[in-house]
Amino acid sequence: MESIEKHIEKDKEILQDPTTNPQMRRHVEIELHELEDYVEHHKKEIQEGDHHDPNAIELFCDQHPDEPECLIYED
Secondary structure, X not given: OOOHHHHHHHHHHHHHOOOOOHHHHHHHHHHHHHHHHHHHHXXXXXXXXXXXXXXXXXXXXXXXXXXXXXXXXXX
């Protein structure tokens, strides 16, 4: 997607569609929740102009910063 805002809007459209199958609906509900949490945690960056659409690892690390995949080590 072009921006996180457009991704959130697209997910909401999918959820409003009564023909969306249950598996897709569950996936989109989870993704939407993660995107909304990401927006909440990164308000300052978004206000400063960073509207990138986070990838799956960014969303995961936003929710689980202490997981080994998310730790950053400095030399």
